[in-house]
Amino acid sequence: MMRQALSTLRISTRGRGFQEITRDVQRCVAEAAVQTGLCTLHLQHTSASLLIQENADPDVRRDFERFFARLVPDGDPLFIHTAEGEDDMPAHVRTALTTVNLSVPVAEGRLCLGTWQGIYVWEHRRAPHTRSVVVHVIGDDG
Amino acid sequence: MMRQALSTLRISTRGRGFQEITRDVQRCVAEAAVQTGLCTLHLQHTSASLLIQENADPDVRRDFERFFARLVPDGDPLFIHTAEGEDDMPAHVRTALTTVNLSVPVAEGRLCLGTWQGIYVWEHRRAPHTRSVVVHVIGDDG
Amino acid sequence: MMRQALSTLRISTRGRGFQEITRDVQRCVAEAAVQTGLCTLHLQHTSASLLIQENADPDVRRDFERFFARLVPDGDPLFIHTAEGEDDMPAHVRTALTTVNLSVPVAEGRLCLGTWQGIYVWEHRRAPHTRSVVVHVIGDDG
Numbered sequence: 001m002m003r004q005a006l007s008t009l010r011i012s013t014r015g016r017g018f019q020e021i022t023r024d025v026q027r028c029v030a031e032a033a034v035q036t037g038l039c040t041l042h043l044q045h046t047s048a049s050l051l052i053q054e055n056a057d058p059d060v061r062r063d064f065e066r067f068f069a070r071l072v073p074d075g076d077p078l079f080i081h082t083a084e085g086e087d088d089m090p091a092h093v094r095t096a097l098t099t100v101n102l103s104v105p106v107a108e109g110r111l112c113l114g115t116w117q118g119i120y121v122w123e124h125r126r127a128p129h130t131r132s133v134v135v136h137v138i139g140d141d142g
Numbered sequence: 143m144m145r146q147a148l149s150t151l152r153i154s155t156r157g158r159g160f161q162e163i164t165r166d167v168q169r170c171v172a173e174a175a176v177q178t179g180l181c182t183l184h185l186q187h188t189s190a191s192l193l194i195q196e197n198a199d200p201d202v203r204r205d206f207e208r209f210f211a212r213l214v215p216d217g218d219p220l221f222i223h224t225a226e227g228e229d230d231m232p233a234h235v236r237t238a239l240t241t242v243n244l245s246v247p248v249a250e251g252r253l254c255l256g257t258w259q260g261i262y263v264w265e266h267r268r269a270p271h272t273r274s275v276v277v278h279v280i281g282d283d284g
Numbered sequence: 285m286m287r288q289a290l291s292t293l294r295i296s297t298r299g300r301g302f303q304e305i306t307r308d309v310q311r312c313v314a315e316a317a318v319q320t321g322l323c324t325l326h327l328q329h330t331s332a333s334l335l336i337q338e339n340a341d342p343d344v345r346r347d348f349e350r351f352f353a354r355l356v357p358d359g360d361p362l363f364i365h366t367a368e369g370e371d372d373m374p375a376h377v378r379t380a381l382t383t384v385n386l387s388v389p390v391a392e393g394r395l396c397l398g399t400w401q402g403i404y405v406w407e408h409r410r411a412p413h414t415r416s417v418v419v420h421v422i423g424d425d426g
Contacts, residue, residue, distance in 0.1 A: 002144050002286050002288075004144075004178060004179065004180075004281065004282065006178055006247055006249055006254075036288060036290055037288065037420075037422075038180075038288075038322075038324055038420050038422060040180055040245045040247060042245070042246050042247055042254060043256075044254065044255065044256030044257075044259060045256050045258075045259075046194070046195050046196045046256070046258055046259060051380055052330070052384055052385075053330050053376060053379070053380060054330045054376060057365055057367065059364045059365040060365045060373065060376055062364060062365075063362070063363045063364055063365050063373050063376075063377075064376070064377065064380065066362050066363075067356070067362060067363075067377050070362065071213075071355075072209070078205070078208050078209060078212065079205045079208075079209075080201045080204060080205055081199055081201040081202045081204075081205050083199065089202065089205050092195060092196060092202055092205075092206070093205075093206065093209050095195070096193055096195060096206065096240055097239055097240070097381055098380055098381070099241060099383060100194055100259075101194075101243075101244055101245050101246065101385075102385055103245050103324045103326070103385050103387050104326050104385065105290055105324060105326055105418045105419075105420035107290055107418075112290075112326060112328065112418045113328065114327075114328030114329050114330070114416070115328075116329075116330055117328060117329075117330060117384075132256070134247045134249075134254045135247075136179075136180050136247035138179075138180060138280065138281075138422065139288065139422075140288065144286050146286075146320060146321065146322075146423065146424065148320055148389055148391055148396075180322075182322055182387045182389060184387070184388050184389055184396060185398075186396065186397065186398030186399075186401060187398050187400075187401075188336070188337050188338045188398070188400055188401060213355075214351070220347070220350050220351060220354065221347045221350075221351075222343045222346060222347055223341055223343040223344045223346075223347050225341065231344070231347050234337060234338060234344055234347075234348070235347075235348065235351050237337070238335055238337060238348065238382055239381055239382070241383060242336055242401075243336075243385075243386055243387050243388065245387050274398070276389045276391075276396045277389075278321075278322050278389035280321075280322060280422065280423075
């Protein structure tokens with residue numbers, strides 16, 4: 001029978017960087033008791049992203065930070081919106097260049113992620129924040 | 143009971159810039175009479191984007207335009223595809239760097255957006271266009 | 285009646301470049317026998333993307349390659365993660381700047397794509413790969 005479930009994850013970030021949430025999302029899918037279906041994540045913020053990326057070598061995440069620090073540098077004089085500091089507008093741009101929504105199918109009660117895919121909250125502000133991710137699961141329990 | 147609804151928003155843009163559509167999308171959700179579910183937007187174009195971003199300070203949108211104008215400049219001699227002018231290929235690239243699909247869960251009949259999140263059509267062409275956004279809502283009416 | 289279907293497309297890429305999969309996805313929708321609904325694609329990799337873009341002029345795809353080759357150059361000394369060669373980390377960054385998930389509504393048994401929209405697997409590695417795209421379709425058969 002078709003069913004759905006909605007829950008919210010609260011993720012404490014430690015400032016700029018990646019926080020893996022794959023297990024937390026998988027737990028939401030298990031609690032929804034959906035065997036075949038679709039899991040959608042929505043991050044309710046404009047200065048942090050959701051990203052599916054390599055979960056093996058931590059150098060990948062370090063290189064991501066280095067690349068984005070060069071592409072969208074903090075304190076860039078181009079930006080007018082600096083109300084919350086020199087990392088404020090760069091955090092918005094990094095978010096727009098990535099995304100705040102993800103949708104992953106579910107099969108046999110598990111997220112259909114690839115072997116090397118992990119789901120991350122990518123904090124773009126320098127200070128720690130609490131970030132909310134709404135998790136929606138829809139599908140069949142059979 | 144599980145139900146769904148499909149509708150299309152026609153958005154008149156005024157050339158390059160942001161057009162907020164949060165209320166239009168919320169209206170589609172209300173008309174679908176879904177209390178708990180998922181709302182998916184698809185923009186049917188390749189030179190404009192859908193973006194969820196800060197809805198408070200208009201300087202944020204101005205800074206977005208300035209950043210993207212520098213990152214993907216009009217008239218860049220790199221580009222061969224200039225059939226519709228010097229903003230043609232940059233508009234495609236801006237679209238690819240952002241997105242044309244969004245999925246936002248629905249709770250208590252409302253989009254689960256964060257406090258500062260608005261949904262925008264971001265026109266990347268200099269001339270005004272009419273843009274179509276297909277809105278799909280699925281969920282429970284109970 | 286509400287129904288869903290899950291399938292996997294295996295796409296053989298020829299190294300860096302675009303492979304159109306619009307017809308393959310449309311075939312999954314037809315096989316799912318869904319008239320009105322939602323089709324979600326998830327690419328199970330971290331060095332290739334899904335992209336909806338212009339399907340008419342092949343120069344558009346060539347210009348995309350040229351732009352991304354300049355934005356995220358192979359062999360950039362910034363990168364530490366070079367385990368699989370100088371195109372390894374650039375492939376991850378290109379993937380993050382685009383996306384691995386897409387959701388497109390379905391009406392009258394067909395994907396609600398715009399006239400000029402095609403769905404592509406964009407291979408970011410130089411060598412050919414086999415890429416898996418999970419296709420989830422949910423909706424009504426009536």
